Amino acid sequence: MIRRLVSTVCINTKHYLRGMSTYRLFELNTYIRRFVALNLPEPVWVQAEVAEADERRGHYYLTLMEKTEDGQEVAAQAKAVIWSRTANQWQRTNKLLLKELLQAGREVQLQVQVSFHERYGMQLQVQDLDANYTLGVMAQQRQRTIDELMAAGLLQANKMLRLVLAPQRLAVISSPAAAGLQDFLAQLRDNPYGYDFEVQLFPAAVQGAQASPEIRRQLRTIERRRDSFDAVVIIRGGGARMDLADFDEKELCFAAAQMTLPVISGIGHETDQSIMDMIAHTALKTPTAAANFFIDRLHYLDQQLAGARQTLQQQTSQVVQRKEFELARLGEQLKFQQQQFLQKEAWKLEQYAQQLPQLVRQRLHLATIELEQLQQLHQLLSVESQLKRGFALLSVGDEIIRSGSQLEQHEEVTLHLQDGTTTLRTNPPQPKKK
């Protein structure tokens, strides 16, 4: 296309070139305008990078540029405009928003009508825009970023971080105005279990060219205070597909992937995944889902604890049961021993009970024998038995006469013989003769 353009220009210039003349500026500019109009009568397709994009009253004012191959300098630059009528029609047809597509840094392919105005200079009036070209370039860039992240070992780095069991201290990066942030906060606040979350907001633009630098700045701030938080949450309300490209941005994704805190993304898109979602520790589709992720995690822990408590109770009661059983067995043993002891004791008493009358009888018997022996002895020694044997006994009344001197005192004594008694007269003692 460029080649064809150049050849056309060559054909048409020869009529107007007059050497050595001096022109007024307006004359020159008129010449250029007619030159341009004649040589570029039809719209042409042109590829460029968007340097700036500005929307005023539905019109889009762009600065297009092309850099030198080494990327260091600007090789070409031009102003372009999309009038609101064209813009609206294009957006209706393509179901895309120009605001999202036309951001600084984007590669675009535009169909432009080149015009030149004597006072305002050259302007490219955009007739059409090939969204697929921009999306294709973006997809290539995106793939390059993914490849580089993978090569740096950062695609999985954040996923490898351990998220605490009960993440409650959250560093939230979002735009204070974002609806998604309000959804997130409300969901956390109204959780049915009454869990407390400590949320600190780190405000940043979450779409547009400012998103990457602002989010990266907040990531650095959070990283410095990493001990105060359990996780980083990046929140944005639902956006159109092109918005997601903000989270494909290379430097942002590298910064997020190198965080030492787990990054939880809730950047709100149902169908597409940004690179941020890929590198995040956990990617949720919406801010509400992100909030539920934390609530569910706490609830899960809660349930685990409840289960552990139940297990503990069961095991405790098992131990108690076992001890009770042991005690019962000991009690049985005790009762048995007691009975044995009592039986032994009772048996002893019974023996004693049997022995007692026997011993008493023996003792009585012995005493009886003693008595009998005494009786025999008594009989042996009795007066009658002595008389029978021929002995005699003298007495006076009850007094037994045992000596001669006793006898001298009595005139009559009684003589006891076996068969009776008789009275004897004693010879009184003779006075002693000299």
Add this chain to the structure above:
Amino acid sequence: MNELSYEEALTELQTILQDLQKEQVSIDALSSKSERAEVLLAYCQEKLRNLNAKLAPKEDTPSH
């Protein structure tokens, strides 16, 4: 008698029985000693019976 422990009662009983065996009990004391021994025996047996009833009552009573 109530203040006498089982051990004391048993010891006294055993002493009486030993004395009887050794024939150290006088006949005068025989009757009273014998009576005393019977009282001690009954006392000890009563104590054992009470203990039995106290320690093993659950087996006899229905458990519900």
